[in-house]
Amino acid sequence: MSADEVRALMSAPGNSHLTWNTPLSEEHAARLITACGPAPGARIADFGSGWGELLMRLVEAAPGSTGDGIETDPDAVARGQLLAAERGLTGRVRFHEAPAAGYPGGGYDLAVSIGSSHAWPGGTTGALKALRAAVRPGGRVLFGDGFWEREPSEAALEGLGAEPGDFGPLLGLVRQAETAGLRVLQVTVADQREWDLFESAANIGQGERWALAHPGHPLHAEVTAAVDARRTGYYGGYRGTLGLAYLVLSS
Incomplete structure (x- = not known):
């Protein structure tokens, strides 16, 4: 049970230092929103939305538009509902x-999925097919998924708990989108600074901050060990090996 408690303490929905649960800067997010180009009155869906920060910004960019956030984590949904209320959405x-x-749901003008391809049978291939089916003809898709920046080492695979076949090269991701019947309008990738800030703020930072604030807690040693393992896995393993690509696509 303590392992579940540790995961809960380090979880993303309760982490106020995270704007979004992905390596992404404000400038990069703004460029993605511009590339997606939601029109006034657009219908937008975010599959695996988390607390919906990117979804809300897309809706705010298009007067009269609406957004559906599809998410299984009740804590993320609760945070999203609170944020939407605070922003008048x-x-x-x-x-x-x-x-x-x-x-x-279907017939959307824009469908978004960032880091959630595992939610569909068939992973990336299944996700891309489902996203294409979710938008109207001529609609757009914003798809974020992992890829190998370079051949993964044993340390990188161990740090991620991954297998070599879990990801492929960036060009392979582009080709998968094309095979799903989508045309690639823009490809950008999370840069190293975005990754470093994300890892520092996410599990590592959340756990470290909690441990500093609760030195006598019964879970202190377990949380510290989890932080150290994540730090080793990132800096000694998958840093610079795992990439995250953002594809803006047209159906």
């Missing part, structure tokens, strides 16, 4: 506590 941004693969 209640009614325009709705959260659905449901799995991405089973969500029945």
Whole structure:
């Protein structure tokens, strides 16, 4: 049970230092929103939305638009609902506590999925097919997924708990999008600074801050060990090996 408690203490939805649960800067996010180009009145869906920060910004960029956030984590949904209310988006941004693969909505102008390809059978291939099916003809897709920046070492695989075949090269990701019937409008990747800031703020930072604030807690040693393992896995393993690509696509 303590392992579950440690994961909960280090989880992303409760981490106020994270704007979004992905390596992404403000400038990069703004460029993605511009490339997606949501029109006034657009219907937008984010599959695996987390607390919906990117979804809300897309909706704010297009007057009269609406957004559906599809997310299974109740804590992320609760955070998203609170943020939407604080920003006057209640009614325009709705959260659905449901799995991405089973969500029945369609006909969207824009479908988004960042780091959630595992939610569909078939992983990346299944995700791209589902996202294409979720948008109207001529609609757009914003898809974020992992790729290998270079051949992964044993230390990188161990740090991620991954297998070599879990990801492929960046060009392979582009080709998968094309095979799914999508045309690539823009490709950008998270840079090293975005990755470093994300890793520092996410599990590592969240756990470290909690441990510093609770020196006598029964879980202190376990949280510290989890932080140290994550730090070793990143700096001694997958840093510079695992990439995250953001593809803006047209159906």
